[in-house]
Amino acid sequence: MRTMSNEASVVMSATTTMPSRAKVGMASLIFMESAFFAAFLVTYLYYIGKSPDGPQPLDCLELGPVLFNSACLIASSVTVVFAVKSLARGAVGAFRLWMVVTILLGLEFLVGTGIEWRGLIEGKGLTLQSNAFGTTYYALVGFHAFHVAIGLLMLFGMLLLSLCGCINPKRDHMRVDIATWYWHFVDVVWIFVFTLVYIIGKVPQGGSL
Amino acid sequence: MSDAPNEHEAPYLRAIPRPTPWPLITAFGCTLVFAGIVTHVLVSVTGAACAIVGLVGWFREVFPHEATEEIPIAQCEIPLPAPVLAPRSTPRHTVRKLVPEEIHPYRSGLVGGLIGAAAMAIVAAAWGIIDAGSIWMPINLLAGVVLPSIGSASEEALKSFNGTWFACSAFLHVSLSLMVGLIFVVALPMMPKRPLIAGGIIAPILWTGVAWASLHVVNPTLEQHISWPWFLASQIAFGCACGGVVARFNMVRLQFGQTIAERLDVEQSKGGSR
Amino acid sequence: MTTTPAHSDPARSDPESSGGASTERLTFWEEATRWTLSVDHKKLGLMYIAAGLVFFLIGGVEAAFMRLQLMKADAGIIDPETFNQLFTMHGTTMVFLVGMPILLGFGNYLIPLMVGARDMAFPRLNAFGFWLFIFGGILLYFSYIGSQGLYGAPSAPDVGWFAYAPLTSRTFSRGNSTDYWILGILVSGFGSMTTAINFIATILCMRCPGMKLMRMPMIAWMMLVVAGLVLVAIPVLTAAQAMLLLDRSLGAHFFDPETQGSAVLWQHLFWFFGHPEVYILILPAFGFVSEILPVFSRKAIFGYSLMVAATVGIGFIALGVWAHHMFVIGMGPVLDSFFAAATFLISVPTGIKIFNWIGTMWGGRLRFATPMLFVTGFIAMFVIGGLTGIMLATVPMDWQLSDSYFVVGHFHYVLFGGTVFGIFGAIFYWFPKATGRMLDDKLGKWTFWLLFIGFTLTFMPMHVSGVLGMPRRVYTYEADRGFELWNMISTIGVPVQMAGILVFLWNVVRSLRKGEIAGNDPWDAWTLEWATTSPPPEWNFDRVPTVTSARPLWDLKNPEDPDAHYE
DSSP: OOOOOSHHHHHHHHHOOOOOHHHHHHHHHHHHHHHHHHHHHHHHHHHTTOOOSSOOHHHHOOHHHHHHHHHHHHHHHHHHHHHHHHHHHTOHHHHHHHHHHHHHHHHHHHHHHHHHHHIIIIIIOOOTTTOHHHHHHHHHHHHHHHHHHHHHHHHHHHHHHHHTTOOOHHHHHHHHHHHHHHHHHHHHHHHHHHIIIIIITOSOOOOOO | OOOSOOTTSOTTOOEEEOOOSHHHHHHHHHHHHHHHHHSOHHHHHHHHHHHHHHHHHHHHHHSSSOOEEEOOHHHHOSOOOSOOOOOSSOOOOOOOOOSSSEEOOHHHHHHHHHHHHHHHHHHHHHHIIIIISOTHHHHHHHHTTTOGGGGGOOHHHHTSOOHHHHHHHHHHHHHHHHHHHHHHHHHGGGSSSOHHHIIIIIHHHHHHHHHHHHHHHHOHHHHHHOOHHHHHHHHHHHHHHHHHHHHHSOOEEOOTTOOHHHHTTSSHHHHOBO | OOOBOOOOOHHHHSTTTOSSSOOSOOOHHHHHHHHHHOOOHHHHHHHHHHHHHHHHHHHHHHHHHHHHHHSSTTOOSSOHHHHHHHHHHHHHIIIIIIIHHHHHHHHHHHHHHHHTOSSOSSHHHHHHHHHHHHHHHHHHHHHHHHOOOGGGOOOOOOSTTTTOTTTTSTTTSOTTHHHHHHHHHHHHHHHHHHHHHHHHHHHHHOOOTTOOGGGSOHHHHHHHHHHHHHHHHHHHHHHHHHHHHHHHHHOOOSSOGGGTOOHHHHHHHHHHHHHHHHHHHHHHHHHHHHHHHHHHHTSOOTTHHHHHHHHHHHHHHGGGOGGGGOGGGOOOHHHHHHHHHHHHHHHHHHHHHHHHHHHHHTTSOOOOOHHHHHHHHHHHHHHHHHHHHHHHHSHHHHHHHTTBHHHHHHHHHHIIIIIIHHHHHHHHHHHHHHHSBOOOHHHHHHHHHHHHHHHHHHHHHHHHHHHHTOBTTOSOOOGGGSOHHHHHHHHHHHHHHHHHHHHHHHHHHHHHHHOOBOOSOTTOOOSGGGGSOSSOOTTSOSSOOBOSSSOHHHHHHOTTSOGGGGO
16 A cells, blocks of 8 residues: 555654565565464474374475476575565566566466375375375465465456556656565465475374374 | 644534444354355355345445545534533642652661660560570660571570671661661652651551561570560660651752652752751 | 534434434335445444344354353263364454454444544445455354364364464364354455555544544544554454465474474464554553543543553553463573563553552542442453463463363453453443434443343453362363362353343344434533534534544533643
8 A cells, every 4th residue: 555645644754764664564574474384384293293094295295396396486586676676676578577477487386386286186095185294285375375376366467457557656666666575474384384384394204193 | 833734633623433234244144145045055155145235335435435424514604612621510620749749868767777776675684684684685686687507506695795796787787787677768648648657656566567477487595585575675676766766857858850859858959958 | 723623513412313314214125235334433333333233143043052061060962072162163253253353343343433523534445344344254253154064064273363373274174164264254354454554544534623632532542552453463464364275285394293393383373463452452442442531521531542542552561471471382581581571561650540540539529320330340340350460470370270160260351351341342332322212221320230141250250260270161060179169150141141132132123123212412422423413424523623632522512611721
């Protein structure tokens, strides 16, 4: 949302410096989402090693494809910074280009996850119902993917706006910048998810219930 | 300071966010999306459509400019009178009260502590002579607070003079008395009514109660030999003497910004005694 | 040096002609449309409070039915299934649809006025949050009609407000009543979260010139901490409910012990939300007390900065005490000791607040108008509730008393004697600001004493029956257990409380039409909301004020002795 249009904002900027409400709002949203993911991460941690039956993480999870997906997602965080920088410079063309690259990288991540899931379901027989590993794995990665999708929609919306000429670099680059915070957040969450699922979680599952 | 209008503020322009149905529609759509889980998938689909329409409408409401409703200038251009802030019933305004407004000078606490110490010593000595059989008994017992070796001392030793014990006891007695005297100065003006009763009677009784409950931990030797009526009497003697002395001093007004020197009553002219 | 107040013009200070921008009377439908589509924080706040009060009546009736059933041993008025639904809906309603919305509603109404802003930071998001709460509440109650329970008969949720696993699994909870519980709370939870974001952004970004953080009214501080707690706690509940929903609809194994799930994990997640939730419900009431007490004691609040520190301290410690609800599950001595110690620790900042309030009253010129009565009652009741809380935090004692009526007595002392009394005090205090008319003081005192006596009659004996061993959530009990007298007294208190509520409703209805005109500042108060008209115009302040101390109106009224001089 934009800054207040009436005189209050004028008075504020003239006398005291208040933080931007868009920034504070977005930061609060990210804080809230972090708590949401923290619950899922803790749950995943709690259930590591507690699936004696069914498909096992050591057998199911392959590092190769997911490393490529992760690289794409992290790269998209870099390209989106380039996009914002271009917009701040007033280079709308470069902005659109970098946005397209970012969206493609994000899409690759989603598609990659989809392919991985299909492999897991059809190849390894791992579903949400198979065991605690399956339950927590699909829930955690799935909710992350859902947030990636929301982030992509936001990026796509910004791209559309810019294509129809509704984005004015001078007026809007701060808003675009703040909107991309969300994308960075999604990225950071993935680093946690990746570490937990593909590195810490790949242990033999004992019967230690 | 600035009763004049702020020059940054256009005084009569009013703009408020325009009423809008979009958040309502979005919320309704979101709810339907969830309600579909327990009813039918069509409900979810309707809800999603609703939510998307709502979100787009909402977005257009704030982008590129916030939609506002202008309040007709005419309504704001009535000459503004002085702010109406008069309370309904006019309470009697008193000047600000800083609690405590006035205290006795700290000096008085030191003097009072010393005199209280003397009064307490007399009562304690009286107990030693009349009841315990030796004037050295209370002195040696007091030293037991810091010297654990006294705990194993014989009855005989307790009743005779011991230089170390005496020095220790005297130091304890004087320093504790000075400290309590200072506490009297600070605390007495904050007691609601009749400070001398609080300081001279109630506080000693409370203190005796605390001591009675905790003495076997602090000073077991003393507890074996103590006579509680005499203990109480000595405390009351201290309280009355100290409180009496403190109360005889003129009070000084507490003022913000006073230095320690002024509060010690060294520069009385500035502190302004009554 | 002094405040630049919002100037008010005589045309608007008359409540008959005010009500926002237009002076002509609107038809009912125009008025209703205006309220429905409004994004004004004051209208939304009032709608929050009104909706919360409606749910309060519903939840109260549910409780009354339960008390009726428990009045005598082996009473057969209500069957066990209905009883389970009653206590589930009562608890859920009171926490999610009464406590939170009313307190968030007050936050909505007061924060912008108190920090000198024209509206919340995100007015439309504010409306969105409100409607989510409303629709969430409707969805929850729709279960009475729409849900398919046992044998396909409609059935409300019956798993208790904390919905312990595995009671919520498909095996034990047939039909979809539990799903309604999940979804209703989920939706209204989203509403609370958006409101919390709004509070934080408003408090941090929308303050008027000169309104430093350490000059904000205590309510703003409390609401800031509450919003922070909402942002940490509610998402965890949302996550847990999402897991439960996955369990129930897609056959996942989060909480089902039969398939390697963990029922204890649900308890941890739920109470990680649940205990901060308790502070979400009580901290705003602390704020009401901290605003009302000084005004009716005619003294500035005692120890403002310590109060702020205690609030923030409570906010942090509140996140580390949740497992004291779970001593009986057998966590082991280390965790038991940790959570017991943390719980004792949180009583320190809480105690600081109590002493600060007493320090505020000490030596003041007390004026026992209705708000002050409620606030004083709050302090007494809350201290009792707090002390029984410390008893329950003692692990061996908790093993004995957990899930007994002692616990019910304890938390009603905190949430009814605390939060609800605080809310009533706040309603009586700010009603003149919101409507321009005073609530009747005499009727108010009747409300207070009826509620106070009824409350004590109902909840004090619960401590006794709890110690005697009466368990919670039972629909009846045997005759020879010694519970009968105490339950009878508890039930007798109910009509007394109901009478109090009825007097209150009558008072509101009557005062809206015939109440004494309040004027802008009926209580001779010191915070900014009293500087504008009653009711305030939609833009709150004609001129955005500038403040120089924590009590801007004191400075304005006492230019010879302003607070700013002492900061």
